[in-house]
Amino acid sequence: MTMKIDFSFSSQYGTFSDALHLEDDHAFTDAEIEAMKQQRFDNWVAVITAPPVEETPIEEV
Amino acid sequence: MADRYWILGTGTWDSTSTTNWSASSGGAGGASVPTASDNVFFDANSNVLATAFTVTMANSPRVCNDFTASGLDGTMTLAGSAIGLTVSGSLTFQATNFSATYGGTTTFNATTTGKTITNNGVAFAGRVTFNGVGGAWTLGSALNATSQIITVTNGTFDTSSSGNYSVTAFQFSSSNSNVRTINLNASTVTLSGSGSAWEMPTSTNATLNAGTSTINLSNASATFAGGELSYYNVAFTSTALASPSITGANTFNNLSITGRTTVGIGLLSISANQTINGTLTVSAGTASAFRIFIASNTLGTTRTLTCAAVSFTDTDFRDITIAGAASPASGTRLGDCKGNSNITFGAAKTVYFRRTGTGDWGNSLTGGTWSATSGGALDATQFPLAQDTAVFPAATYPASGSTITINANYNIGTIDMSLRTSNTMTLATGTTAPSIYGNWINGTGITISGTNALTFAGRTTQQITSSAKTFTQAISINNPSGSVTLQDALTTGTTKTTTLTSGTLDLQSYTLSTGLFDSNNSNTRTIAFGTGQISCTGTGTAWTTSTVTGLTTTGTQVVNVTSTGSTAITVSTGALSEANSISYNFTGGTYALTFLGSSGHSARNVDFTGYAGTLGATSSVFIYGNFKVSSGMTLTASGSTMTFGATSGTQQITTNTKTLDFPITFNGVGGTFQLQDALTAGTARGINLTNGTLDLFGQTFTIGGANTNDRFTINAGTKNITFNGGTLVIANSSTIAFNNSNPTNFTTTAGTGTGTISMTGATAKSFQGGGSTFNCTLNQGGAGALTITGSNTFSNITNTVQPASILFTAGTTSTFSNFSLSGTSGNLITIGSVTAASHTLSKASGTVSSDFLSISRSTATGGAGWYAGANSTDGGNNTGWIFTAPPAPSAGNANFLMFF
Numbered sequence: 001m002t003m004k005i006d007f008s009f010s011s012q013y014g015t016f017s018d019a020l021h022l023e024d025d026h027a028f029t030d031a032e033i034e035a036m037k038q039q040r041f042d043n044w045v046a047v048i049t050a051p052p053v054e055e056t057p058i059e060e061v
Numbered sequence: 062m063a064d065r066y067w068i069l070g071t072g073t074w075d076s077t078s079t080t081n082w083s084a085s086s087g088g089a090g091g092a093s094v095p096t097a098s099d100n101v102f103f104d105a106n107s108n109v110l111a112t113a114f115t116v117t118m119a120n121s122p123r124v125c126n127d128f129t130a131s132g133l134d135g136t137m138t139l140a141g142s143a144i145g146l147t148v149s150g151s152l153t154f155q156a157t158n159f160s161a162t163y164g165g166t167t168t169f170n171a172t173t174t175g176k177t178i179t180n181n182g183v184a185f186a187g188r189v190t191f192n193g194v195g196g197a198w199t200l201g202s203a204l205n206a207t208s209q210i211i212t213v214t215n216g217t218f219d220t221s222s223s224g225n226y227s228v229t230a231f232q233f234s235s236s237n238s239n240v241r242t243i244n245l246n247a248s249t250v251t252l253s254g255s256g257s258a259w260e261m262p263t264s265t266n267a268t269l270n271a272g273t274s275t276i277n278l279s280n281a282s283a284t285f286a287g288g289e290l291s292y293y294n295v296a297f298t299s300t301a302l303a304s305p306s307i308t309g310a311n312t313f314n315n316l317s318i319t320g321r322t323t324v325g326i327g328l329l330s331i332s333a334n335q336t337i338n339g340t341l342t343v344s345a346g347t348a349s350a351f352r353i354f355i356a357s358n359t360l361g362t363t364r365t366l367t368c369a370a371v372s373f374t375d376t377d378f379r380d381i382t383i384a385g386a387a388s389p390a391s392g393t394r395l396g397d398c399k400g401n402s403n404i405t406f407g408a409a410k411t412v413y414f415r416r417t418g419t420g421d422w423g424n425s426l427t428g429g430t431w432s433a434t435s436g437g438a439l440d441a442t443q444f445p446l447a448q449d450t451a452v453f454p455a456a457t458y459p460a461s462g463s464t465i466t467i468n469a470n471y472n473i474g475t476i477d478m479s480l481r482t483s484n485t486m487t488l489a490t491g492t493t494a495p496s497i498y499g500n501w502i503n504g505t506g507i508t509i510s511g512t513n514a515l516t517f518a519g520r521t522t523q524q525i526t527s528s529a530k531t532f533t534q535a536i537s538i539n540n541p542s543g544s545v546t547l548q549d550a551l552t553t554g555t556t557k558t559t560t561l562t563s564g565t566l567d568l569q570s571y572t573l574s575t576g577l578f579d580s581n582n583s584n585t586r587t588i589a590f591g592t593g594q595i596s597c598t599g600t601g602t603a604w605t606t607s608t609v610t611g612l613t614t615t616g617t618q619v620v621n622v623t624s625t626g627s628t629a630i631t632v633s634t635g636a637l638s639e640a641n642s643i644s645y646n647f648t649g650g651t652y653a654l655t656f657l658g659s660s661g662h663s664a665r666n667v668d669f670t671g672y673a674g675t676l677g678a679t680s681s682v683f684i685y686g687n688f689k690v691s692s693g694m695t696l697t698a699s700g701s702t703m704t705f706g707a708t709s710g711t712q713q714i715t716t717n718t719k720t721l722d723f724p725i726t727f728n729g730v731g732g733t734f735q736l737q738d739a740l741t742a743g744t745a746r747g748i749n750l751t752n753g754t755l756d757l758f759g760q761t762f763t764i765g766g767a768n769t770n771d772r773f774t775i776n777a778g779t780k781n782i783t784f785n786g787g788t789l790v791i792a793n794s795s796t797i798a799f800n801n802s803n804p805t806n807f808t809t810t811a812g813t814g815t816g817t818i819s820m821t822g823a824t825a826k827s828f829q830g831g832g833s834t835f836n837c838t839l840n841q842g843g844a845g846a847l848t849i850t851g852s853n854t855f856s857n858i859t860n861t862v863q864p865a866s867i868l869f870t871a872g873t874t875s876t877f878s879n880f881s882l883s884g885t886s887g888n889l890i891t892i893g894s895v896t897a898a899s900h901t902l903s904k905a906s907g908t909v910s911s912d913f914l915s916i917s918r919s920t921a922t923g924g925a926g927w928y929a930g931a932n933s934t935d936g937g938n939n940t941g942w943i944f945t946a947p948p949a950p951s952a953g954n955a956n957f958l959m960f961f
Contacts, residue, residue: 002479004548004549006570008592012648012670012671013596013621013623013648013649014572014594014596014619014621014623014646015572015592015593015594015619016550016572017550017570017571017572017592017593017594018529018549018550018571018572019548019549019550019571021479021526021528021548021549040529040550043529044550044552044572044574047531047552047555047574047598048574048596048598048621048623049623049625049649050555050598
């Protein structure tokens with residue numbers, strides 16, 4: 001069985017809302033869970049602020 | 062009619078040369094060039110001795126009645142690049158010693174019956190067309206135009222009831238409204254073309270006698286456009302079926318689809334109901350992962366196949382109903398891709414990935430890829446179908462670090478990878494575009510890769526659990542009666558589009574971050590935001606809901622456009638209603654932005670904070686919430702109106718010193734539009750107040766400069782100006798600078814502080830008060846004469862320039878709580894009437910204490926003491942004015958004041 005922990009961060013880029021899906025018997029400490037939340041937010045900021053990558057057209061052989 | 066014989070071997074058949082034409086076989090040359098009524102012959106005497114020769118046609122088209130190549134003793138080539146041949150009679154090619162290489166169209170245009178086409182196995186290099194009203198052509202041998210199109214435009218084409226000759230072509234076409242007949246007898250027609258191989262979508266006036274014929278479509282993506290006619294046997298024979306289709310509501314004897322011999326899945330798209338009086342056969346492929354998919358061309362729209370019998374193996378169905386004697390239909394390993402009726406599918410099962418290393422979702426390996434139990438035996442029959450759940454065990458199957466590739470556009474039920482945590486795994490889709498009918502569950506050890514779209518195409522609730530893993534694919538939601546619900550934040554690549562085609566995208570209050578978002582269609586669909594938001598991280602058309610028919614949005618609809626770059630972005634909102642409108646935040650970047658650029662488009666709150674690019678010209682658009690301009694951005698002027706239309710709450714307008722150089726209308730019954738800082742409209746832009754409250758909120762709203770009427774107009778509606786100490790500056794000069802021609806249900810509210818309407822035009826201007834009460838000060842703030850029309854009520858009237866004139870309409874009564882006009886020495890304020898009659902000024906009590914006025918035709922009344930001042934001028938026809946300074950306060954009053 002899994003549990004879901006919802007969380008949100010507000011930022012200049014809008015509100016980031018996500019959830020952690022963990023086993024009911026997980027062994028994470030509160031600090032570790034908070035770190036996971038922060039990590040997800042940081043990753044999201046990195047994604048949305050990264051310059052768009054243009055796709056390289058596939059050359060026809 | 063004459064006969065013409067070719068002589069002298071190689072030569073040119075053009076419209077003038079007679080060198081090679083003789084009136085008899087082997088006779089003298091010089092006969093006239095054949096006309097359409099002449100028969101042409103190529104025979105043993107056409108060449109010199111038995112040498113090979115080439116007849117090159119020129120001057121297209123070459124014409125003749127009968128064309129006969131027979132008795133040739135040397136190889137003849139009938140050539141002519143792109144030159145056509147029109148035959149008005151019959152045609153015979155010699156089976157040997159003859160080839161036709163000309164590339165133009167061979168047209169048979171006889172208008173009488175009894176013509177024969179005998180090409181004796183010699184292929185036509187160009188197109189073949191039958192086009193003669195009343196003409197009839199019967200094959201004398203198999204007709205071979207392997208890589209070309211055979212077209213029947215007029216007349217009767219007959220494959221011969223005795224010969225039942227075969228027809229081979231790239232395409233067979235007869236799509237028009239002419240009278241024509243096609244008799245297929247017991248012939249086999251083999252068509253190799255992709256696209257419309259059998260092309261009869263318009264079958265008006267066509268008679269198709271299918272006989273006991275067979276039409277074989279050999280291309281992997283052939284279209285059979287049957288035109289709602291009756292056929293005998295039709296077969297899709299490719300063993301690598303890709304994307305064939307059937308259009309038109311046709312009738313068949315047997316309809317068969319050959320199974321695949323290569324891994325993958327072929328989609329047979331059906332766009333109308335079909336009747337199969339014999340058997341509908343979908344043959345098994347090499348393995349259970351080699352599948353055929355029969356689906357309606359429109360997801361959610363059912364197609365009925367009425368069948369006497371069916372034979373199905375390894376077939377998926379979507380939006381298909383089986384009717385007739387074969388109903389309910391059953392088969393082997395049938396996949397239920399939703400929307401089907403009268404097909405018996407196997408019960409949904411859970412299968413487990415069983416290969417140990419990198420590999421494919423589907424293959425032909427012995428035992429296949431899947432097992433009925435976790436870690437159990439490989440079982441080729443356990444390929445996961447659209448109703449099944451495919452589970453990746455926690456370890457071993459596959460080993461950590463493996464890549465499993467969904468190697469075809471498979472129809473997949475639920476993918477459960479939640480157990481993959483410490484043992485990593487990449488699920489790749491490469492360039493395939495699978496469809497998902499169940500849930501997608503990532504584990505924390507999953508990596509997703511692939512370039513083409515994942516389509517969620519179920520009919521009930523489908524869940525996506527991302528576990529913080531970015532989808533590299535586009536996401537398409539086409540779930541017409543259900544929803545796709547996020548179980549946590551979902552992120553796609555910055556160049557990828559999330560498309561909502563139908564159904565509900567339910568964010569479940571989580572964040573969707575996608576490169577682009579597209580829901581530009583007319584299907585019924587909903588974006589349920591909850592408290593979640595959508596962030597568009599890409600460039601180009603970052604957001605489009607341009608077509609809003611059928612679109613509903615719920616929750617706190619917020620879209621963030623987060624680009625920090627300079628590449629242009631378009632956000633096409635569509636004309637959403639106030640209830641469905643969406644808020645847009647532009648959080649950064651210097652890009653050129655096209656937003657609200659189409660008429661009728663709308664937005665709720667718009668916030669440009671952080672954006673430093675140029676917003677292109679807006680069209681006639683609607684804002685249903687706050688509007689906040691950033692200090693670093695540039696707004697482009699526009700002649701189209703921006704309407705603030707919220708019908709409830711207080712909407713804030715922040716311009717950060719930027720001029721809003723477009724017309725503005727406030728039109729929201731029950732809404733309040735509140736300035737957060739000074740608002741300056743473009744000098745030539747009209748401002749309209751139709752419904753709602755314009756709350757100046759202590760700020761200055763500056764309007765106009767160009768001398769055009771109606772810079773500020775009060776329209777029919779329920780409207781209010783609340784000042785709260787703010788100032789409405791009307792800077793232009795015109796006949797009607799302030800136009801209150803619709804005073805009904807127009808009110809003003811002073812609020813906190815003293816509000817002002819300041820008429821600052823440098824030349825003559827008019828304040829059309831409409832007889833309303835203005836709980837503010839009316840200020841003459843420009844050198845131009847101010848004309849006031851209507852019997853209005855003001856809190857005060859002032860002037861900030863002098864000399865200046867203030868003219869009232871004769872016969873009106875203007876009522877003031879305070880009257881504060883005064884000039885200075887040599888700079889008088891002139892008070893008069895517009896015409897040679899008097900106006901009335903009324904103040905209920907107290908004392909008017911003015912000076913340096915020049916007054917004429919003015920009646921001062923109401924109970925107050927009207928002291929024009931000692932330095933004012935009586936221009937005549939005045940009543941009630943006292944041309945002295947007001948008396949000093951009485952002693953009693955002085956003593957009273959001294960007491961304090």
